[in-house]
Amino acid sequence: MGTLSTAGIGIKPLVSIRQHAKLTVATFAITLLLGLPMIWLKGQPKYETEAVIQIAPRYMKTLKDDNELDFQSNSQYRQFVQQQTSTVLREDILRDAIRKVASAPAVQRWQLPGENERQSIRRLRTSLLVLPVPDTYMVRISLSSSDPQPLAPIINAVTSIYLERARNEQVFGKDERTAQLQKRQQQLLRDIDDKAERRNQIAGELGIATFSEEAGNPYDKAIERLREALADARIKRFDAEAREKAFLQHGETDPAVRSILESVSVDPGLNSLKASLNNRRAQLVSGMAGLTEQHPGYQQSRQELGEIDQEISSQTGKLTQSVRSNLQSRFATATSQSRQLEQDIQAELTRQEQSRGRFATLFKEAQNLSAEIEQVRKELDSIGERLNFFTAETGSLGFVRLVTAAQVPDLPQGPGKKKIFLMVVLAALLAAIAVPVARDLLDRRIHAPNDVSASFGFPPLGWLIEADSEDSRSFRCDQLRRLASALIREQDRTGMHIFGLCALQPGGGASSLTLELQATFAQMGLPAIAVEANAFNRDPRFATAPELELADPQMPQAACASLRLAGSGRHLHAIDRLGACLQQLAQQYRFVLVDVPPLLASGDAELTLRATPGILAVIEAEAQGRGEVGRAARLLQGIDPDSIGVVVNRVRPLDGGGYVRDLMNEFLTGRKPPPANLLRELRLTGVLLIKGAGALLTDLRGQLPRRGAHHETD
Incomplete structure (x- = not known):
């Protein structure tokens, strides 16, 4: 037997609309009614204007950068932009903007009559639209209203106040941080003054102007120099005493000093005396030449020569003694001087060493003070740089700047009521199409024979139309003959006579199909009997049939169309003897059709x-x-019968067309249906929608009296 070509309805908008005409009409009406307020609210043309600001990803500095104003990643910049867009709608900014507009002459106020300031701020916050422009650094601040006059002033006021606050607040806590830095700066200056005054006192006490680490302690250097001088003085004293002692012992100087003899020999006075005396000697000697010793002149000359020699010797002795005395005095003086110098240096060194501890303490204190002053000055320099940054950079552009100010709008904008009405109608049409299609797509029920193939693994043996009219009943009779033919073929192939008809749930049509198949076989002249083994849900049509007790079966002698098995409650008696009973019936009838209880x-x-x-x-x-269906397939496979077939019962023909209805029309008319025509399909769909709308109105009118009666009863 042939089957349908598709599983269920699928995505067929026209078919879904015809199947659910009332749902389609209701969806269209509800969507249209819900869209009417939007037509009224959004259909009013409005004036709109906007200001554009830029939020830079880098701080636009005046003099220098600051690390705390840098963004380490793009996500931080995006978070900053989000924070700034929220800042624009801050209450203090909106309040000051409203007051600024109110104080400006010849500018329409934003605050409406009878509206307090909080209400006007709330209305402005809900009306302002602050959004970043995609793929740019720009942010739009827009406002729309039916009155164009207050738009540009209020947006410009909000923008200017926001920019001013943003520049003042972009360096977080500038005023508090500046005050703290200035306070610290004053403390450091006082500290420097105190330390410098103490260092000056130490300098005055020590007599030193500088206290650098590189130069070292001058007092230590002075003591070191005294020690060196003392060693030199001692060496000089030793040298002077040695010279004096050697002179006293030997009567002559050392080779480094001019000797006494040399001093005497080079004495000019003695040499002059010697020269004159030697001239006289030469005269005397010349006069004595040729004279005898007895000559009176000779003796006189000789005597005078002796006197000359004595005079020279006497003068030489005196000069020698004078030089000796002078040298001795000089050696004694040198010794005395070196000794005195040594004593003085030793005394000064002793004095210096006695005051060395206090000097070193004060000098070290002065050095520490100098280091502390230098450290404090460095801190002061850092504070000065930070204060200069606050002074210079807080007045810079920073992150935000104005790109375009808002202008007074001259033309209204908006789609208008007609366009929005058409959009609402289009949305209603789309919803009216989408909802029925979605309902069919989400419907997990069995609609057509092919829907059961996936669960059982084979196509159904046959299918039967829902008999709700004379035409469908006639077509169902033909389908029953097709199903009977399929059972005959199965019997010819396997020799099987007993067939159990089992619905999945109560009311599935197994009892009716059992009786209909028996009647069909009887019309075809084939002996068949319908056996009601369904004690779970008794069918009244078996009430007149003979009743058979399985515990003690008494088979009817005459042929009958149906047979009823005895049972108590919803269960059969002696159900284990059912197989033998059915085999006995199979000897009398060609087909034994058993009405089985619902499987699930x-x-x-x-x-x-x-x-x-x-x-x-x-x-x-x-x-x-x-x-x-899948659960039933697993149960039947667990029973493992000789043969399993599937019959899809009560297949409803689609309203206004479809494969099932085309088959039925072809059977009734005996002619092939005309090919599909879009205009005919649309016309048929329209007719069904009109009928669905009428049915929907009838249902609504039927609900009203019930509610009224219910209220009256209450």
């Missing part, structure tokens, strides 16, 4: 199906979910 609801279903070699699973379309 009754425990007797599996026991009953054990006695039926062939099983027909009856799946009700648009009632069974795919999960239930």
